[in-house]
Amino acid sequence: MNKWWLCLLVVPALFVVGCQRGNFSEQAQSGAANVFRYPMNVKPTSLDPHTVQDGDTIDLLQNVFEGLVGWDENNEVVGLLAEKWEVSPDGKVYTFTLKDAKFHNGKTVTAEDVKWSLERAASPALKSTTTGAYLSDIQGMTEMLAGKAPNLTGVKVIDPKTVEITLTEPLPTFIGKFTYLTSAVMPKDSVGPSEITKPEQMIGTGPFKVAQYLPDQLVVLEANKDYHRGAPKLAKIERPIILDSQTRLNKFQAGEVDLISLPRQDAAALAKDEKFKNQLKSFDRAALWYIGMNQMQYAPFKDRRVRQAFAMAIDRERIVRDQLGGLVPIANSIVPKGIKGGGRQGKVHPYNPEKARQLLAEAGFANGQGMPPLNMTFREWPDAPAITEAIASQIKQNLNVEVKIQRTELGAYLQAYNEGKQVFYHMRWGADFLDPQNFLSHMLTTKGPENKFGYSNPTYDELCARADRLLKWEERLPLYAQAEDIVLQDAPWVPLYYQVDYELHHPGLTGLRKSLFGHLPHLNTEIKR
């Protein structure tokens, strides 16, 4: 007789056995005391501080390398390897006094090392893109990068503990840019001018050293007990490379990692989960998400009234509430909050469909008639498609203008943006350094390097130019505020929201320091299990 039905007994048997939880993760390394495990979301893009430029890899390298100055939790510039610094009355000469500090190989840090490091960062052979972007205010930097000078005339060694840096112009933004890792100090002659590719070459002054590097898989840092600000509280930091966000979440829930970053939708879901909502943390970022209107590609945008009509037709509060779950702050200015002078209540256009239609009619496009076809694009990002669709439908509903969404691949989008070919787009600008100049002058003045959309207002340019050169915050901020109100009224951009990032933290994690850019080096971080 065919006893096939016996097979069916397997199923209930599995249930009886299966519902018992195993103990794999307890047996496995569930985390040693004072070893902080958190994944990297991307593969490290560089092991060389003089060429690194993305936030995730900087989060790794800033624990190993340091420059003279850095950010602190109040988003102020503080000394790292520099004990203090003085600025000459004309604002062009900075004199840095070095701390007593040692490299990871035991050698003492001297002014010679500082000058050598800056010159290495500037060497044409290294082909760093960040040196030019952040340090070009230093005298002689542009010449050295172009290969026209063998060394940096603007950097002088006064004595072993004193470095003098002369700028080409007295720009107040220099010290913020000088925090970038491209100014990291390495021992003189420790590496050549080609990019660092091996962990043995990574000799810095930071609170951690590289203990292990498995390419594509794992980076392990161990504490530098002789660190000049005191030994870090952690013994090790383990950074497995996990590219998939669901896998990171699984590992966090299984207790295999202690901190993960979350996309906003996952944060929204977990905010309601009893078990995890207390472990969810949010972090402000110095980045603005906005809608751009390119008057060089779409003639109606040349008319201020059309732009204002569009600005008034977008219900920003509804977008933040519906598409973003109310989890991000609405932007009523260009400069994000956290930056000095940022996050203010600027003269944005309020949501007013009636007035919007009126303005559009005044401009000659009553009821949307006569407007050429309009395509809308967006920078790839989890929430971007939903937001773009919401805006397109609001424009259609309030102004009767057809907006077609065009989904483009990231490479194609960036290329079009760089060539000034984006027309009506949802985009982001993240601060290079924490100063209104990086948003207001850099992006929106007529000659601003990032002004690829044809906006030009001489009054605005003049206010920004003055504010860029004054040395005191109390003189600069009122001018920037005035300028910001002008540009908000002219509406080449419609500001939507400031970026907020989310993370899940192990309950025993304490002492984590952060700035608007992300984590700060893990001096005080501790993990108690």
Add this chain to the structure above:
Amino acid sequence: MASTSRSLVSLFKSISTRLLYGLVSILFIAFVTFIIDEVAPGDAALLELGDKATPQTLAIMRAEMGLDRPWPVRFGEFVIKATQLDFGMSYAGVREPVRDKITRALPTTMQVAFLAICLAAIIGLTLGTISAIRQNKFADRAALSLSTLGVTIPNFVLAPILVYVFAVQLNYLPTSWAPPDRRTAPDIFYLLLPVLVMAARPAATLTRLTRASMIDILQQEFIRLAVAKGVPPFRLIFLHGLRNAILPVVTAIGTSFGFLLTGSFVVETVFVMPGLGSLAIDAVRQRDTPVILATTLVAGVVFVLVNLAVDLILPILDPRIRESQV
């Protein structure tokens, strides 16, 4: 004697011809891939710099990557260096020789793919044979249903479900693969789920193929003759049945193995295995042309070699093919 050396010579000739044709087609595929990458908007420099790309920084980065040279120069240089197994330097991430990336990734994928195809072959041949023998009975229906599931459930659904059930909820298994020196449990714990997920589809297709092939063979005259002669069932199934039915299955095993090696991306993402699949997809995302071309070459070579191996094994199994080749 003479016929042996003649057949060896002709074997050698046929292998060389096949390899030559294989090489030419791989070169052609590499060229098409290169042209597509060339024509598509954007490039590695733009993607690495992202929002922060400016004409100046783009020029510097492109010079550093060697992207500022005309495309015939770049492709020609790649081909010439490839003959010496030097695939150049990767554009994206830490600048390292592409060859290092491949030699790191290949064993990872190879191990899991090989285990998966063995498992799939065992399951496929066993279930397929049982199905064929017990055609239309319960065992056959059960095997067919299982194989339908195996074909229809996509691996990007199966993998997360298995991880969630067995690793996150039940905690029997680790949540992902780990490199050999970071394992705290026997290897099988780390390999079980990835191998299962990768084996699911080939097991299903091999089951159906074996079943169909066996049914076809078992209906033939010589089987009835053997039964009449009183050949015992086991000998009948294995020596007479399976040995003949296995021919199309061997070919399918070869092709499946090729696909497993190159299509493992989803499994590698979910289980955090830095293998060939994720290397290839990441390279496409980052427009890392040397890595794209190198993985294309590797995939092409794998397919050529696997097909060659299949073609060498078949005559051993089936004398009729052997005869027709001489």
